[in-house]
Amino acid sequence: MAVTTLSSLSDLAGRLEQQVGNPASFRAVVTRVLLRTGVNVREPKPGQDQDQALIAKAGAALAEMGYRL
Amino acid sequence: MDQGLLTQEELRTAYSSCTDPDEAARELIGQFGAVDAGAVLFFASPSVAGAPIARALVERFPAVPVIGCTSAGEFTERGTATGGVSAVVLPRAIAPRAAGALARLDAGVDTGIAAAIADVEGQLQLSLRDADPGRYIGLLLVDGLHGSEERVNEVLGNLAPLLSFVGGSAGDDLKFAKTEVFFGDASSDHGAVLLVLDVAVPFTVIKTCSFEPTGTSFTITEADVPNRIVWELDGRPAAEVYAAAVQRTVDTLDASVFMAHPFGLMIDGEPWIRSPQQVIEGRGVKFYCQILPGMDVDLMRATDLIGETRAVMRNAVANLDDAVSGAVIFNCILRRLEIDDKRWNDDFVAAIGGIRVAGFHTYGESWLGHINQTLTAVVFGR
Numbered sequence: 486m487a488v489t490t491l492s493s494l495s496d497l498a499g500r501l502e503q504q505v506g507n508p509a510s511f512r513a514v515v516t517r518v519l520l521r522t523g524v525n526v527r528e529p530k531p532g533q534d535q536d537q538a539l540i541a542k543a544g545a546a547l548a549e550m551g552y553r554l
Numbered sequence: 555m556d557q558g559l560l561t562q563e564e565l566r567t568a569y570s571s572c573t574d575p576d577e578a579a580r581e582l583i584g585q586f587g588a589v590d591a592g593a594v595l596f597f598a599s600p601s602v603a604g605a606p607i608a609r610a611l612v613e614r615f616p617a618v619p620v621i622g623c624t625s626a627g628e629f630t631e632r633g634t635a636t637g638g639v640s641a642v643v644l645p646r647a648i649a650p651r652a653a654g655a656l657a658r659l660d661a662g663v664d665t666g667i668a669a670a671i672a673d674v675e676g677q678l679q680l681s682l683r684d685a686d687p688g689r690y691i692g693l694l695l696v697d698g699l700h701g702s703e704e705r706v707n708e709v710l711g712n713l714a715p716l717l718s719f720v721g722g723s724a725g726d727d728l729k730f731a732k733t734e735v736f737f738g739d740a741s742s743d744h745g746a747v748l749l750v751l752d753v754a755v756p757f758t759v760i761k762t763c764s765f766e767p768t769g770t771s772f773t774i775t776e777a778d779v780p781n782r783i784v785w786e787l788d789g790r791p792a793a794e795v796y797a798a799a800v801q802r803t804v805d806t807l808d809a810s811v812f813m814a815h816p817f818g819l820m821i822d823g824e825p826w827i828r829s830p831q832q833v834i835e836g837r838g839v840k841f842y843c844q845i846l847p848g849m850d851v852d853l854m855r856a857t858d859l860i861g862e863t864r865a866v867m868r869n870a871v872a873n874l875d876d877a878v879s880g881a882v883i884f885n886c887i888l889r890r891l892e893i894d895d896k897r898w899n900d901d902f903v904a905a906i907g908g909i910r911v912a913g914f915h916t917y918g919e920s921w922l923g924h925i926n927q928t929l930t931a932v933v934f935g936r
Contacts, residue, residue: 507716516821516922517715519821520826520923521711522846523774523846525821530850549708550715551712
């Protein structure tokens with residue numbers, strides 16, 4: 486099975502937006518991620534976009550919510 | 555207003571200051587008038603026993619969910635008070651289908667919430683994960699003393715990430731001894747009640763607070779997350795850093811300072827408030843909700859609570875094309891204390907704008923997560 490890797494939070498956000506579809510729902514999901522992890526996947530701070538620890542943290546929260554990116 | 559003159563699309567609100575629960579229930583039911591109910595909510599001071607009120611409402615409205623909780627003050631569009639009961643009927647014209655469930659959290663939040671969600675899904679014959687968030691809305695009344703709100707909201711988010719659950723944490727008139735939630739004839743002092751509505755009219759969710767960033771921000775560098783204690787900000791003792799930022803010494807930090815200067819987790823320019831509660835061991839700061847290591851937070855300053863409430867209510871009404879049937883509102887106890895302190899009770903009620911509302915002053919607010927010093931609400935159109 487091919488394993489896809491996420492290179493950045495922007496990449497993660499893009500894939501999530503595609504999966505969720507509706508912009509309002511996308512905002513709700515990324516807000517849930519920020520509230521439970523502190524990671525802003527939509528507007529990461531400078532230097533955070535490719536931080537693998539943050540990508541993993543956000544990815545794990547999204548996986549809990551049923552979004553496997 | 556005589557509620558007998560209202561259309562079947564308007565929320566029916568009621569308030570009783572009676573401490574005898576049977577008499578209070580009679581008053582509430584009398585004020586509702588003739589209404590085809592879709593769901594019923596009540597918010598009762600712990601000085602009025604909630605269980606008899608729930609029983610009476612279930613007897614009057616046997617075919618629909620009846621939910622409630624204890625409060626730290628109650629209000630309708632006609633006034634705000636403590637020591638009584640506020641209640642609202644959501645008419646069937648607004649919520650043709652509604653399903654509720656009591657989640658008992660004693661054996662674990664995950665298990666309790668998952669069982670309640672499954673129960674609601676069974677009643678509605680609907681997967682909440684797939685429910686249209688423009689058509690369905692969840693209401694949440696959750697225990698206010700066990701510190702479970704973050705996990706409750708997370709599990710709701712895991713099971714139904716797109717569905718909004720809006721609500722508040724039950725109060726007990728600032729005694730901090732016992733809060734209760736009610737569903738039908740059942741109650742729990744460590745539980746959560748879910749109510750999912752299939753809504754036949756447009757609706758909008760409100761989350762508002764009266765704070766703005768001061769321009770000073772911190773990164774949480776050490777925290778005891780389950781106990782909601784922040785030990786370090788920017789690598790230094792949290793109490794010292796906070797005290798310096800608000801130009802105080804640690805030993806002069808008190809409730810008035812904390813209320814005026816909470817932290818805000820900024821999302822899309824909007825603060826999601828985390829309110830300090832007390833200094834711990836001279837170096838940590840305990841909050842009313844969790845803040846995680848690595849989070850960046852802004853120090854906030856108070857703005858105009860009444861003006862902000864008025865503006866957000868007007869905006870919600872405008873978003874619903876000025877056709878509103880009413881709202882259910884959850885308002886933080888810390889906001890109530892500011893309202894009481896500044897004698898803004900009438901102004902707060904006026905800021906709601908005359909639309910039919912019922913609500914209570916909470917020990918925390920919920921929407922997508924757990925928040926403090928905030929007002930959350932669902933406003934229903936026509």
